Amino acid sequence: MLGLKVMADSAPWITYRPGLKVLDCTIRDGGLINNHQFSDKLVRAVYETCVAAGIDYMEVGYKASPKQFSRSDFGPWKFCDEGVLNKLFSDHDEEKTGLKLTIMADAGKCDWREQIVPRQESKLAMIRVAFYAHQVSEAVQMIEHCHGLGYETCANLMAISTITDVEIDTVLAEIAKTHAEVMVIVDSFGNLYREQVDRLYARYSGAMAGTGKEIGMHAHNNMQLAFANTIEAIILGANRVDATMGGLGRGAGNCPMELLLGFLRNPKFKLRPVFGLLQDHIEPLKSTVEWGPFVQYNITGQMNLHPRHAIQFRATKEKDDYVKFYDQVGSDV
Amino acid sequence: MLGLKVMADSAPWITYRPGLKVLDCTIRDGGLINNHQFSDKLVRAVYETCVAAGIDYMEVGYKASPKQFSRSDFGPWKFCDEGVLNKLFSDHDEEKTGLKLTIMADAGKCDWREQIVPRQESKLAMIRVAFYAHQVSEAVQMIEHCHGLGYETCANLMAISTITDVEIDTVLAEIAKTHAEVMVIVDSFGNLYREQVDRLYARYSGAMAGTGKEIGMHAHNNMQLAFANTIEAIILGANRVDATMGGLGRGAGNCPMELLLGFLRNPKFKLRPVFGLLQDHIEPLKSTVEWGPFVQYNITGQMNLHPRHAIQFRATKEKDDYVKFYDQVGSDV
Numbered sequence: 001m002l003g004l005k006v007m008a009d010s011a012p013w014i015t016y017r018p019g020l021k022v023l024d025c026t027i028r029d030g031g032l033i034n035n036h037q038f039s040d041k042l043v044r045a046v047y048e049t050c051v052a053a054g055i056d057y058m059e060v061g062y063k064a065s066p067k068q069f070s071r072s073d074f075g076p077w078k079f080c081d082e083g084v085l086n087k088l089f090s091d092h093d094e095e096k097t098g099l100k101l102t103i104m105a106d107a108g109k110c111d112w113r114e115q116i117v118p119r120q121e122s123k124l125a126m127i128r129v130a131f132y133a134h135q136v137s138e139a140v141q142m143i144e145h146c147h148g149l150g151y152e153t154c155a156n157l158m159a160i161s162t163i164t165d166v167e168i169d170t171v172l173a174e175i176a177k178t179h180a181e182v183m184v185i186v187d188s189f190g191n192l193y194r195e196q197v198d199r200l201y202a203r204y205s206g207a208m209a210g211t212g213k214e215i216g217m218h219a220h221n222n223m224q225l226a227f228a229n230t231i232e233a234i235i236l237g238a239n240r241v242d243a244t245m246g247g248l249g250r251g252a253g254n255c256p257m258e259l260l261l262g263f264l265r266n267p268k269f270k271l272r273p274v275f276g277l278l279q280d281h282i283e284p285l286k287s288t289v290e291w292g293p294f295v296q297y298n299i300t301g302q303m304n305l306h307p308r309h310a311i312q313f314r315a316t317k318e319k320d321d322y323v324k325f326y327d328q329v330g331s332d333v
Numbered sequence: 334m335l336g337l338k339v340m341a342d343s344a345p346w347i348t349y350r351p352g353l354k355v356l357d358c359t360i361r362d363g364g365l366i367n368n369h370q371f372s373d374k375l376v377r378a379v380y381e382t383c384v385a386a387g388i389d390y391m392e393v394g395y396k397a398s399p400k401q402f403s404r405s406d407f408g409p410w411k412f413c414d415e416g417v418l419n420k421l422f423s424d425h426d427e428e429k430t431g432l433k434l435t436i437m438a439d440a441g442k443c444d445w446r447e448q449i450v451p452r453q454e455s456k457l458a459m460i461r462v463a464f465y466a467h468q469v470s471e472a473v474q475m476i477e478h479c480h481g482l483g484y485e486t487c488a489n490l491m492a493i494s495t496i497t498d499v500e501i502d503t504v505l506a507e508i509a510k511t512h513a514e515v516m517v518i519v520d521s522f523g524n525l526y527r528e529q530v531d532r533l534y535a536r537y538s539g540a541m542a543g544t545g546k547e548i549g550m551h552a553h554n555n556m557q558l559a560f561a562n563t564i565e566a567i568i569l570g571a572n573r574v575d576a577t578m579g580g581l582g583r584g585a586g587n588c589p590m591e592l593l594l595g596f597l598r599n600p601k602f603k604l605r606p607v608f609g610l611l612q613d614h615i616e617p618l619k620s621t622v623e624w625g626p627f628v629q630y631n632i633t634g635q636m637n638l639h640p641r642h643a644i645q646f647r648a649t650k651e652k653d654d655y656v657k658f659y660d661q662v663g664s665d666v
Contacts, residue, residue, distance in 0.1 A: 011528075012528060015526050021555050048582055062582045064429075090567065129355055152547075162555055170524065175572065185463050193346050193567065193596065194490075194561070194565065195344075195345060195346050195568065196346065208378060220590065221557075222558050223592055223596075224554075224559075224560050224561070224589070224592060225560065225561055225594070226557075227557050227558065227561075228527070228557070228558055228560075228561030228562075228564075229524060229561075230563075231527055232527065235527065235528065236525055241411060256557070258628065258631055259556055259557060259631055261554075262556070262631065262632075262635040263526065263635075271659065272656060272659060272660075274653075275655035275656045276656050278628060279653055279654060279655045279656065283653060295591065295608065295611060297593065298591055299595075302595040302596075320612055321612060322606045322608035323605060323609050323612065326604065326605060326608050327605075
């Protein structure tokens, strides 16, 4: 990869674009499977792999409100208290490692005025604000608040396959006015085909034109298209892309880091440490949790449904009854 | 899907192209895992699913030379004797079912003058001729021979990621002169990214311009791109696409039929029977054979290597040692 001209006679897929940055969200998105109950050892292993692999950002979890979510039900990476970050990443050095730490703050689920401290007091470098279209006003406040505290900020509008173009445009116009450095295309339901990615990219980049903001891509793998849609966004010009180790993530999972780094040609990215992490830490997780493009996720992706339907069904004894699930979602939802 | 204009304001992914035909090669490609030792029951179940799902072609196996391949080592779908076909598909009615049966004949591995009988004496409607670039002269003879016997014919140039553009062009020029109805882009090593599919499609369709031939796509899933690359070829204009039930196929497997049919919008295609086949017949195969985009196939795909290296490694006790495999193929091959 990766040029902007698709049919160039030269081979854009064997050169690289220096401005393209990779974000690992293994712990943040993967934690949606297990209520963020990862061991320190695992989180630290992912961190060390990110450093060794040359990854640009690592998202270590959410800053969820402890008033809304019980600390006995959820692990530390749901809350990302500064004390927890200071302990596990005590030796973290942004400059030496080239890695920046980030968390996600959900509109409506984060006590952001209290939970987010000034950047110079935190291990974090960026706050990613996730929100649904109707929450855009709070998202703007959150972005500006975090920007004021010194952080890089990023706007993640979720569930875009369920809202109209005019709603998307309204959100984009609001985000364009903020200090957010990045606007991310988020395919929450794993529902997008290539032509839809193209159309959304044009919409997002058009709305951000002249602001200097980058476009990001966060894909889900319901239809085995997370990697392909990420490639597509990159070809179009996206310079911020999300991936997870082994594709770990809720439901069908995410764009696999091992595929993404294999595609990128920036010599700073290294695959070998990722394979080490996969065999030592990620594969073993499969004995307790599951993720991947199973048939039920194919179906919810095709039908543009929240993966929760598939997650619930796969937790039952009938999990291998594909026809039953197909009939159920076809008539019930 | 699927229009030809990517950025059309209308939504091409919710309409359909009537000329697009789907070929199921579950038994033919899947048989490479188990020496084509499928039971009659399984083959018949795939056949009935193809009929119920509205699939256009079913490829039931190879016509491999019994002089080169032992009948005790390989099952009946390696040879596809007319007697075997007549027995299992005794009731087959092309017109009533809308399904045509096909086999693959490999240049250099098929006694085609003896093994292929006139079409009116056979259940088969099409012969797909598979060949490497250096075998193109025999492939042309085979195509013309089969055409003379009354069959539709199809040219499948394999391993294109290992040959030069001038070699591809030479082959295409020879095939353009034949009676083959279809020229298939075959990504044997699962090595192609989107931009490469675009470039090959332009090359193939340019060479076939004015001949009335269709372009086909046969993708492998080493990098989780089989479905995406098939979509890409379709957007560009490919009207013949290959898929397998559950993605069953050698190594990483193929484009999954359940994803492809979910993408196509031709109302004649039905997904429900495919899900039934998957749960009753394909999933149970996983207790004896494996296929899918495992890490070793990611690596051979990225490195443009034949999947045999990965297949051999995954048959050893060290199959979960990804780093060892990565180091091995990086230095040995």
